[in-house]
Amino acid sequence: MILNPTRAEIDFSKLAFNLESIRKHIRISTRKKVMVCGVVKANAYGHGLEPVSQKLVSFGVDYLGVANYDEAIKLRKLIPEAPILVFGTLIHSKLQPEKYVSILQKNNLIATVASLDTAKFLDYYNKDKDSRFKVHIKIDTGMRRIGFDVKGALKNVMQILSLKNIFVEGIFTHFAASESGNKKFAYQQLALFQELLHELKKNGAEFPIVHCANSGGVLDIPDAYFDMVRPGLILYGYYPSSEIKNKIELKPVMNFKSKVTFIKKVKPHTGISYGRKYFTKEDTFIGSIPIGYGDGYWRLLTNKSKVCINKKLYRTVGAITMDWTMIELGKVRKVKVGDDVLLMGSENGINLGADKLAKLVGAIPYEMICSVADRVNRVYLNE
Ligand SMILES: Cc1ncc(COP(=O)(O)O)c(C=O)c1O
Structure with a gap:
C-alpha cells in the first residue's frame, strides 16, 4: 500500500494524443x-x-x-x-x-x-x-x-x-x-x-x-x-524550446502532485525553512507539502514557483527542502489538510508546465521531468 501522497500521475490518454499529433503532423508534411x-x-x-x-x-x-x-x-x-x-x-x-x-x-x-x-x-x-x-x-x-x-x-x-x-x-x-x-x-x-x-x-x-x-x-x-x-x-507533451511553438497540439503527460499535509498560523516576520530565506509580512497561514528536491522538485525553485490548490495559485516560500515544500496560504484559510496540490503539469486550465518551471531556474523541460525521483510513486491513468 502506498501511503505517501506525493505522486506523478501519468495520463496515457495524453500520451496517445501526443503520438497521434506527431503522426498527423508527419502525414501532413510528407506522403x-x-x-x-x-x-x-x-x-x-x-x-x-x-x-x-x-x-x-x-x-x-x-x-x-x-x-x-x-x-x-x-x-x-x-x-x-x-x-x-x-x-x-x-x-x-x-x-x-x-x-x-x-x-x-x-x-x-x-x-x-x-x-x-x-x-x-x-x-x-x-x-x-x-x-x-x-x-x-x-x-x-x-x-x-x-x-x-x-x-x-x-x-x-x-x-x-x-x-x-x-x-x-x-x-x-x-x-x-x-x-x-x-x-x-x-x-x-x-x-x-x-x-x-x-x-x-x-x-x-x-x-x-x-x-x-x-x-x-x-x-x-x-x-x-x-x-x-x-x-x-x-x-x-512539451516543446523542446520556446523558440518553436504551436506547430502541433501537445498535452503534458505527467502531473506532479501531492497533498497539503500540515498547516500552521504564523506571525509577521517569521522566517520559513532552512537558511530563513523568506520572512512573512503579515499574519498568515503556511502549508507544508511532503515533496522536495529528494522527489525531484528542484531546490532552485525556492521562493520562485507556484503551486495550484483548488484551482488557485499559491507561492512556495522559504527553501525547498529534501522532503518538504512550504507555501503561503494567506490570512484567510481556504485550504485544508488533505487538499490536492499540483506542482508541475497542467490541470483545469492551470498551466504549471515543466517548461514554465524550467524557465524559472534556467533549466530545460527535459531536466524537470527527468528529475522526478525513483521514490515518487507513478500512478497511471486511462490505462
Ligand atoms: C539519439 C537520440 N535521438 C533522439 C532523441 C530524442 O530527442 P528529443 O527528446 O529532443 O526528441 C535523443 C535524446 O536526446 C537522442 O539522444
Missing part, C-alpha cells in the same frame, strides 16, 4: 510512410520505462530507443517483440567479451556502432552465432558527441558493411540544434548527412532504415524524416 522510434531513455523521461514503453508499443510505435544496455535489457524482459535500438555506444568488455556479446544478442538488441572498434568487436565475438548482429551506424554531422566524423565516414561505413557477422540495418545522425528558431546549423548537418548517403549509394550501399529527426526535427524539418523519426520530449 512517405515514416516509422516512429519512441524515445524512452532515462526512465521514459521520468514517466516510467516499462509502462510507457508497453503503452507505446500497444499504440503501434515501430521502435523503442534507449540510452544504454541496462535500460535495454530491463525493457526486453517486458517487451519480447519490439525492436530496441540502443543509442549509446558499447564499453568493450575485455573480461568476457563472448558472454557480453551473447547477452546483447540473446536480448535481441540493436547496437549503435560509433567506431570501427565496436564494429569489429561485435563482428568478431558474434562469429559463432546463428544470426548476424543488428547495428545502426552513427554519423557525427555536428553534434560532436559520438559517431563517425561525417568527413571520413564513407571509408569506415564501407568497411563495416564488409563485415560478415553484423547486419547494418540502419544509419543515423543526431541534430545539435534542431530546437533552435534558427535552423541554419540543422540544415548544414542534414546536407552533410544527405551528401554522405549519396556517396554511399554511389558505392552500392543502401540501408533499410535511415533516421535523423528528434523532436525539433519532427516539428520543423520534414526533409529529415527519412524512414524513421525519433521523438522524445514531444511524446511527453
